[in-house]
Amino acid sequence: MTSHLRSKLCSNRAKNQGVKRCNKAILFSDKKDIYVSPHIDLVRSKLPEHVYFFDTTMRDGEQTPEVSFTIDEKLKIAQQFDVLGIDIIEAGMPVVSKGDFEACKQISHLGLNAQVLGLARLSQKDIDSVIDADMNAIHVFIATSDLHLRDKLHMTREQCIESISTWVAYAKSHYDVVEFSAEDATRTDLDFLLQANTTAVEAGATRINIPDTVGTTTPKAYAYIIEKNREILPPEVKICVHCHNDFGLAVANSLAGIESGAEVVHTTFLGIGERAGNASFEQVAASLYALYGAEMSINIKELYKTSKLVERFSNIRIPVQFPLIGKNAFRHESGIHAHAVIQNPRTYEPLTPELIGYPRTDELADIVSQSITIGKHTGSHSLKAKLDELGVSCTEEQFTEIFERLKDLADKRKNIADIDLISIANDVTGHLAQEDKTVILDELTVLTGSVTPTATATIRVRLNGDWEKRVDSSIGVGPVDAAVKSILKTFKEIGNIELLEYEIEAVTGGTEALGVTSVKIRDENGVTVSGHAVHEDIVMSSVQAVLNALNKLMKSRKGNDGHEAETTPERSRPQL
Numbered sequence: 001m002t003s004h005l006r007s008k009l010c011s012n013r014a015k016n017q018g019v020k021r022c023n024k025a026i027l028f029s030d031k032k033d034i035y036v037s038p039h040i041d042l043v044r045s046k047l048p049e050h051v052y053f054f055d056t057t058m059r060d061g062e063q064t065p066e067v068s069f070t071i072d073e074k075l076k077i078a079q080q081f082d083v084l085g086i087d088i089i090e091a092g093m094p095v096v097s098k099g100d101f102e103a104c105k106q107i108s109h110l111g112l113n114a115q116v117l118g119l120a121r122l123s124q125k126d127i128d129s130v131i132d133a134d135m136n137a138i139h140v141f142i143a144t145s146d147l148h149l150r151d152k153l154h155m156t157r158e159q160c161i162e163s164i165s166t167w168v169a170y171a172k173s174h175y176d177v178v179e180f181s182a183e184d185a186t187r188t189d190l191d192f193l194l195q196a197n198t199t200a201v202e203a204g205a206t207r208i209n210i211p212d213t214v215g216t217t218t219p220k221a222y223a224y225i226i227e228k229n230r231e232i233l234p235p236e237v238k239i240c241v242h243c244h245n246d247f248g249l250a251v252a253n254s255l256a257g258i259e260s261g262a263e264v265v266h267t268t269f270l271g272i273g274e275r276a277g278n279a280s281f282e283q284v285a286a287s288l289y290a291l292y293g294a295e296m297s298i299n300i301k302e303l304y305k306t307s308k309l310v311e312r313f314s315n316i317r318i319p320v321q322f323p324l325i326g327k328n329a330f331r332h333e334s335g336i337h338a339h340a341v342i343q344n345p346r347t348y349e350p351l352t353p354e355l356i357g358y359p360r361t362d363e364l365a366d367i368v369s370q371s372i373t374i375g376k377h378t379g380s381h382s383l384k385a386k387l388d389e390l391g392v393s394c395t396e397e398q399f400t401e402i403f404e405r406l407k408d409l410a411d412k413r414k415n416i417a418d419i420d421l422i423s424i425a426n427d428v429t430g431h432l433a434q435e436d437k438t439v440i441l442d443e444l445t446v447l448t449g450s451v452t453p454t455a456t457a458t459i460r461v462r463l464n465g466d467w468e469k470r471v472d473s474s475i476g477v478g479p480v481d482a483a484v485k486s487i488l489k490t491f492k493e494i495g496n497i498e499l500l501e502y503e504i505e506a507v508t509g510g511t512e513a514l515g516v517t518s519v520k521i522r523d524e525n526g527v528t529v530s531g532h533a534v535h536e537d538i539v540m541s542s543v544q545a546v547l548n549a550l551n552k553l554m555k556s557r558k559g560n561d562g563h564e565a566e567t568t569p570e571r572s573r574p575q576l
């Protein structure tokens with residue numbers, strides 16, 4: 001390692017001393033901000049003293065189809081990487097385009113703590129473009145597998161070794177820090193890989209990267225390759241790992257490499273990169289922090305914020321199930337999980353999300369409002385906690401009804417928002433108790449479509465303590481109109497009811513939205529009452545709103561000897 005890089009890495013190390021101390025304190029304190037398998041102790045001793053992060057979001061990551069960062073975006077990302085404590089930033093491959101060259105140059109001039117380097121093939125033009133972009137260090141590469149030599153480069157192994165010797169030496173004549181990559185290393189004959197890497201070191205390379213370019217290795221096989229390189233390379237030469245995710249093993253392979261002698265890990269944010277991408281920074285960094293307790297310069301609290309920045313600029317949406325940063329990474333729906341998490345979040349969450357900057361603490365209110373989702377697997381404990389958090393108080397009977405209606409709704413649609421729950425709860429708690437009801441809907445059939453909308457309603461009405469059945473039909477301009485008219489008709493012998501006002505609104509977006517209906521009815525005595533109802537079917541919410549109003553009307557007749565339940569504002573004022 002040259003003094004140039006060492007000084008940069010040491011300054012990072014000093015800068016983040018507090019973070020590292022905090023990490024250890026958290027791991028072994030009783031606070032249990034992190035709770036991981038204790039058996040990781042078996043591998044902790046194999047870790048290097050310090051793990052360095054080499055981020056290639058702006059180079060390998062930008063090679064993702066349809067991802068292209070503007071220079072301004074790259075500058076913002078680089079600055080945030082510096083705050084995060086990334087040790088080495090691969091800013092681009094300056095020979096690729098004028099834009100890449102300019103971005104590399106401007107990032108190099110930002111005066112970051114991180115080492116800023118550029119990628120170059122083993123050619124004068126490529127290497128000179130890195131030099132011309134004023135970069136701090138250089139990363140050079142050539143493919144070494146027989147497949148790439150024969151079918152891509154049309155070179156012999158001897159020519160490849162000669163090229164490494166020549167061009168690494170040329171790069172070294174301009175740079176203290178030269179990182180060499182044998183592209184497709186994991187599919188390269190091991191003896192030839194060792195020869196290529198040794199040649200690079202002899203020509204001046206200070207870091208040797210061992211890329212799993214096509215993501216075709218496994219943790220144990222990769223560990224073996226790293227160990228073999230570690231055995232023959234001088235101890236001051238750092239080994240880097242660069243893993244692709246073609247089989248979903250990029251993170252596991254990277255960690256296996258670090259357990260086997262590698263000290264530098266190449267990552268990209270969100271795991272973006274060629275094909276299935278690279279090892280994700282989030283997963284590697286959080287694993288090293290929380291699982292291994294490794295020494296590193298990363299300010300882990302900046303993790304989430306940085307991922308969101310890259311999400312915004314790359315235009316690649318973070319999948320909901322993405323580890324640590326996805327929408328579902330710290331959410332729970334099933335009754336068993338939610339109940340346990342409310343009591344102790346470590347039961348089903350390995351760490352306090354706040355530690356990585358995820359916007360949620362371990363406070364109960366925070367857990368309930370942000371991490372407990374309501375759906376068909378919701379249990380009564382989490383529903384109670386959610387209702388408490390939403391400020392809904394209800395009787396046991398009302399709670400049971402809310403719970404049942406919630407399950408009904410969850411069977412029909414996937415997403416249930418807090419506002420849906422509030423609407424159902426308001427609907428239930430705003431109703432008359434069952435024993436106070438006079439009108440109950442038994443059945444409603446609505447025919448609509450190309451025919452004239454026709455509705456047949458069957459209701460039960462309690463008159464003088466006995467329930468009587470009423471059936472009537474009506475046509476209307478639409479299904480709601482027909483249904484409401486049929487209900488009012490079944491009621492005609494009890495009173496001539498007029499619908500004064502009708503309003504409906506959707507609680508949440510989409511065709512599955514809950515419809516909230518408000519109605520106002522008036523009987524022949526001029527008594528006015530209102531009714532409200534919520535249902536995912538607008539015909540049902542309309543009918544229920546009318547029935548709720550009818551029940552209130554009937555109760556007022558019984559209770560007030562024919563006077564209104566809801567008097568007009570003028571009448572409710574004291575008579576002076």
Ligand SMILES: [Zn+2]
Binds near residue numbers: 273278
């Ligand atoms: Zn790559």
